[in-house]
Amino acid sequence: MRDDRLAWPILLLLLIVLVPSVGMMWMMREAIRNERLAADQRLQEAYDIQLQSASQMIRDRWTDQIEREAETLDVEQPGVDFERLVSKGAVDSVLICDEQRNLIYPDVQGLNQIAATESDPRWRQAQRLEFAEQQYDSARDVYADLSRDEDTLASRCRAQQAQVRCSLKANETAAALNLLEKLARQSETLDEQGRSFAAAAELQMLEVLEPDTDQWNDVSRQLQSRLNDYRNPMSSSQRQFLMNRLKDLDPEDARLPTHGAELLASEAAAVYDSQFATPGLKLTSLPGVWGRVSSDGRLIELYKTKTLKQRLLELADNVPLSKNVKFVMSLPQEVSTGMMDVSLGADLGGLRLGLARLPQNGADDSSQQRRAVHVWIALLVFAVTCVLAWLLSMVLQRKLRLARLKNDLVATVSHELKTPLSSIRLLVDTLLESDQDVSTAESQTRNREYLELISHENARLTRLIDNFLTFSRIDQRRQKFDFQIIDFRDVVEQAVAVFREHWSDVDSCLKIHHAPSAFISGDKDALVTVVVNLLENAWKYSDENRQISLATSTDGAHVMLAVQDNGIGMNARMTSRVFERFFQVDQRVARSRGGCGLGLSIVHAIVDSHGGSIRVESEPDVGSTFTVRLPVANKSEEHRNLVGDEGMVR
Template sequence: MPKSERLAWPILLLLMTVLVPSAGVVWMMREAVRNERLASNQRLREAYQIQLEAAGQAVRERWSSHASASQALSQNNDARSPARLFADLVSRGGLDSVLITDGQGDILYPDPPRSLRRRTESIDPLWLQAEKLEFTDRLFAEAAQAYTELAARSDDAVVSARARQAQVRCLIAANDNAAAIEVLQSQRTYSALYDADGRSLAAAAELRLLEIMPPQTAAWVEVRESLHQRLGNYDDVTMTSAQRRFLMNQLPQFTDQPIDWPMQDAEVLAAQAAATKGITQADASLQPTSLPGLWARASSDDRLIELYRTATLRKTLLQLTDGSLLPSGVAFAVTAPTETSDHLMDTSLGDDMGRWRLGLAMTGGDPFDDVSKQRRAVHLWIGLLVIAVTCVLAWLLATSLRQRLRLAQLKNDLVATVSHELKTPLASTRLLVDTLLSADENDDSQANAKQTREYLQLISHENARLTRLIDNFLTFSRMDQDKAILDFRTVDVGDLVNQAVTVFRERSGIDDDSLQVDEVPELSVSGDLDSLVTAVVNLLENAWKYSEDPRKITVTTDADQQHVRLAVRDNGIGMSAREIDRAFDRFYQVDQRVSRTRGGCGLGLGIVKAIAQSHGGSVRVESELGVGSRFTVCLPKLMTRTE
């Protein structure tokens, strides 16, 4: 019966023995845990329903108080500008931004673009002449002088300021930065003036100064700090929200330190919302806008439109639950209307709050489920115990079966190997002896004597081969049973290598340069010389056996502070990674064809490993298919008195 068929039924029986009880136990455990979980969830709903409803009512009341506080702040706005009110509302927290309106749908902040451009520029001949000098003739110095005259004679502060801006533009184009800086420094004092497009002249002048002044000077740093403070001053009514956002984006490029603008994100969000259709029609209930992730809510007097991002709204609603008591193991969670909830339970916060939901989420164990936990624990431990016992028994059975199969395979391998290896030298010897016996006894010619001697040498060779084979079996048997008797003495590594090479040359008949022995340094180890010689000879014979002509076998020796390494390298057929893992297994041979033509039973490397381990060392192999192999024996170094 094939080996695969002999193993099929025991393996199938073993699998059934493990899988059937384990499947039954797992099913019973799953059902028990499922029932306990259902009961626990029901008890949780009954225990937490009242607390969740109370918390939801508290959140609604606090949200109403939050909205009333914002509206009260806007109603007490007699002395506040829309910009100041915007900053105060955002600074209170709880929202991301806000739109300030006049109650009729027109937005006051962020303020819409405004233009104060005078028609005087286009009808005054001197203006036309100055613009011609600047833009057509490119005579910047003359244009700057013309703009200076315009600024001096104009009675309109805005027109004069625009002429000064044009003068600065021409001075910079004429590379007269010093004069441009002087003009800009004077414009910084125009704190109450707009330019032709409604922007603060002082802030625009300070930005231009930062661009043309030598950086990091005292004057430059003073201008930068002044502009920084100006951007945070929401009482400055001359600066539009658009100019403020622009300057907030520009100022960081003039400093290596990060600038924190608490209002910058709120300014950007308010500008986006102001440009979005439909947001100004928001009512007093929280509702999503056409901007992704943005919610809006209008005050009852329609003067405020509060803006909330989803993350901020979630955080704010959770903060409103502070003070609501809950047992350990659960926590409040907030869910948007478009989100799917996997919480223990949820309750809607109502239409006024955009139908957001307040829920309870499990964060730990169930404090009201001690009995259920104990029952589940009992079920779990019983199931695990049954599975563990089943697995242990199956493992013992598998181990026993594997050992018996391994022993049976080893016996078969031993019988087959011994039969083959003993049969070959015995058959050769018998043939040679029969040939000698059948020779003519009266033929005492020189040729007959020569042939007889050759046959006797062949018989001696086969006898030596048979002796080595039997010695290998006996050696491996003694080492495998820990019965080997080793005579540990100080062994000179050079003497060890020389003896091994001599024995190998006598056995293999190699007398050419195919075997190279590098110079051996003065090293010593503690060990049994005969056993170590046997190990090295086995490595050399293995290298010779698995190499083809021209052979190149090299023996090298080196050492570190603790170990001596003796390596045998060949240019043979090499081994794959899988073959390397089995190289030292008993009776294993990489290429059976080599063993049939050159002999061997697969015990040589196993003996090398056993000898190395008996001396407290190890052996390893490095190999590459088609390139060759390198076997290295590593032994503990015997320290000299000096070392």
């Protein structure tokens, strides 16, 4: 209930402070929002002009580019043109046609040609020996004769190829390698299908040699150089085949920049028809591949979607843009990622050019800086307001807590003082009334009993007042301690004697375990108060079958005092608050047996003033153990305490 009364004023105070602050923040946010909308409107108009200018530039440069490239084509060397166009990186691949729009690169008809027949009957004899009778040595010899006797260089090279084939079948690897090295030097010689004997020989050497040897690496580099140099005569089908095989044999070190373009051109050539000859950019029958043709039909450029978008964006690179935006390209069926876009027209496949904000963008720099200043000012005002509100709430909370403690103190003192005073008054009135009676042994016994009760209540009242005075001095930091070197056993014995005076039947429930003498530096009376308060706390919170244990021990550097009981115990929450002022575990026990909740707080303050520590271990319905730990006196202080002024041992 008290916490509720404390919470409502604090909550009201926070609302008084926070509601205007939140309102101010909202108004500033709306002002910033309106400013941002105005800036965005101005930017929208500027961006629209830039977008229209960029789209027109793309259309103009797009048309001019392919016409310029088509004018440079050389029908005699289409492979060289292919490599030149692809190496620029502007296209993924190209198809090259003659003036009749017949495909001349890649030459798809090469693989479909029928091998030329030879008129010399020895060719049929050698083939029968090799394939039918599998007499590889005899077949090799016939091929060797043909390689010397044939009229054309191409026929002699073909005979040497057959001779290599028979040598490998006969496991004559060395002889085969010698023949392949000779064939590799025939760089200009082609067969009827336009295939290079030298390139084929180098590939066959890679298949025969041990991989990753010096000779193998040299042949691999030589074949790569031959394939990458399109001035070397070779059919496109053979070049593509050799590139594929080289990638398989040397996947890590093979460097073939046009390999992907060759593959794409081969796929496009396989489906080449009249659709490629129609003007304008459009999707081909190949998935994700776009194509466009020059006006004379001689050059067909092939683009993958990613390359096409990048190429179109490069055409607009001369249009100045703010550092906060960029151009983006989207397909007709895609949802544009830009804040605004425009179609590039049917001639460009319906692609759309848009403007998108960069992740770190905002309005112009000055507007962004102004908004940042506004936000920081608002945050600073809000933070200062919250801090002031928190400080004010802490002050109010402290004032209310002090008022509550003052009220608790008055109520506790009134109750604790009233109880012994009422008992003393009642006993005195009884004695006054019994004084008129005849003096007998019985009356004398009763009077003595009453006087002992009065003395007991007086002692209780004295202890209570002493506790209040001690607490007051400690709380106001006016308590002075008389530090001397004392034997801790004397402290314990004096405290037990005082405890016996306060309570009866102590010896039946109190067990004492003394350690050897240990000297400490401290105020003896204050430490006696510590032990007495711990014993009385154990007595009050134990039932009729109480068992209290007091034990002392030492570890050389510290003296330990442990007071253990079998009382009501405490849970973890109570254990954490047990040393707070006016805290009582059970109000009913405190009311019936006396106490105001200051004893353990006084113990904690005295122990702390002596450089010691105190801890408690407790379990509900089992009991509690309070352990005090105090530092022992050093040897020089102990010696001065034992030796008197005359040099005699005390």
